[in-house]
Amino acid sequence: MPNSCINGRTLKRRIQAGVDSLAQQVETINQLNVFPVPDGDTGINMYHTLQRAWQEIAELDSEDVSLIADRFAHGALMGARGNSGTILSQLLRGFADGLAQASMLSPAQLRSACQAAVQQAYMSVAEPSEGTILTVAREATASLQRCAGSGVSLKEMLKTLTSAAEVSLDNTPNLLPILKEAGVVDAGGMGLVAFLRGLHCGQTKTPYSRADHSLSAPKAGAAGRYGYDVQFLMLGQRLDMARARRDLEELGWSVIVVGDEQTIKVHIHVDNPAIPLDYAIRMGAVLDDIVVENMDLQSQRTVVGRSTAQASAGHDSFDIAVIAVADGDGMQAVFRDLNCAAVIQGGAGHNPATEDFISAIKQLNSRQIIILPNDRNIFMAAQQAADLIAGKKVTVLRTDTVLQGVSAMLAFGDATDADADLETTLAKMNGASSATSSIEITRASRDSKFRAMNIKQGDHIALLDGMIAAAAADIEAVIVAAFAELDLTEYELATVYFGADVTGLECERLVRRLTMTIKGLEFESVYGGQSLYPYLISVE
């Protein structure tokens, strides 16, 4: 059946068609924001993710589909931006793994690779929610079951896949009430549909595959002991991750193996640390960032360490660094001023990629790192970076707004001498960030309806902790209305960060009027320099 399989060159051509198809839909997808705020960036995030992925294969001429798919997935993993971009990168990663060593892509392999893709993507999300890109990928893949063993051509299968994805996309508002309320379909799902449409149109032939994607089941260590915690990176050209995972699972417990053909991160607990290292070397990998810790001694030391710290007390003894994402030179300066070790430029409309986090992490000497993503849509890319780093403990603290990030940063180092460990620090930062209310003021990017509100394009919108609290033409009215939603007896101080398009004088004037209207609150204005949001107000 010469027409039923495709080779690497054809796959590459189809991928290019997929990327182009998405590129044409960027603006449309951006507009599919649940709220009509101008931070719609799903389209551009997915495009950047695929663009970075494309760079990996643009110069690559190979018949081998698994090589093409693997390189493409590697690029996507590094370039992942935003939650949808990150999930897309996991779909591609799973797809490539599902192909294993196949040199040609057959209908049966397409089906199993798609299944591996869906499985990988679901695994990467802590709490998968339906009515999203995940649903679209899953339902589209399920449609392929219907063509199983029926001698359908690859082209027909891609057609089935794409149409099923379209049907699933149209159904997303029925699964996710917030979409229905906003009258939109899921943006990430739409991005996936656009990519698939391109893949389908640009199409031709061949190959075969093997799906392999099981999460390692943790095995218990010998009773009462922890053994050694071993972490390292395996670097190489064509590493067989599926095999590595299978083999390593036999060598120890609590095994985590993630990555791609060029980089595999291994985390394993063993009785003899030499064994997994020896295995990796024998597999032909170059090892990097090797960390071996004796967990038995560590657990004893925790007890001892506490009491010594109490006696001698040292504030500079704890080696934790914070990386924050912020938009605007003022906002970034605030984070640095509060002793943030690195600030990554980014925010609504320009989310940083996984590799931006990776390079920031690598530049820091600290072994323990906390990331403040400061945006719901940046969390996953940061988490993906954390997962790919060996030799450092990287924790992503879920800060949804830059204002929560500032509060978390204030609490950084808020610890008396004896308890300044990572866990305590994280708990304090988390507590501080959730005790702050965020009011974000922006402008409607389109006409829309939300609850009882008729919102016109250009109106000012106030988001209170991420939900639309008020919308009107007059900015001050919107701010006052947002404050009215808060029980002001609980609060004392409002900090108004003014954006790039507002002058300090305008902000002062606003604050003076707010001080008169809103009683019992102290106001402070600070230059933020952020785009899209004339004012960001934290209330505490």
Add this chain to the structure above:
Amino acid sequence: MTSSRIRIAADSVCDLPVDLADRLKVHIIPTYVNIGRESIPDDGESLDRERFYRELPAMQTAPTTAAPSPGDAEAFYRAILAEGVDHIVSIHVPEKLSGTLNAMRLGAEAVGSDRVTLVDSLQLTFGIGIQVWGAAELAAQSADLATLLDAIERMRQRTRVYAIIDTMEYLRRSGRVNSLAASIGGLLKIKPIVSVNEGEVVPVSRQRAWSRAVERLRALTLEQKPLERLAILHIANRSGAEKFLESIHDSAPSDTLIIETTPTLGAHIGPGSIGVATLKADWRR
């Protein structure tokens, strides 16, 4: 009668109230506050604290503070020894923060080093006062030098001082604790809680709202329970101090003091601040 052959001495930064110092026979050497061209001893009489703090925010040039001179120290020790005292235990503001101990050392050398034992309290304000108070009580019971020094050491380990700084303006202006200011940050208005640790002022918490800072101060104070001794400290904020005491009333010892901190420190910290000095009851073991 061998009693009271050892006397306790301290500098005015210890914030021991004058009447209590008299009763305990503690000798206090004043530090100086320089306002304009005037150098005023902080002896509890020459300088009106209330007036000083009222005028502080409007002062054209920031007041500075000064240690006693070695000559002052020598005269101070000679006067005590003239009362028939065998030995002096002299407890002071940390060497890391003040030249006082150095001046006292020179003064002690002049009267005979074997007559004076110098102690770096590693604390500030009533964190010094707590050690002085406890030592004076033991001295009155004729404790020997080794017993006294051991007790001071144990009290020192169980003494904590925490304070909410209402505004960073004065600390920054004083330039004495640049690293502290840097670690707190300067772009946002912050009400930090600081502590004294091994003779240095260190940040403990960064709060933005006064009420949150007070809440945190309360938690830090209660961490030290059971309390043998407690003083609520303030700078031109007696009502704030009283309100705070009310909030921890059940845990406060009956002889809890409310103390307005010496201008020698207050000039660097500024009006509005409140704080605590605590001694944990388990210091006696």
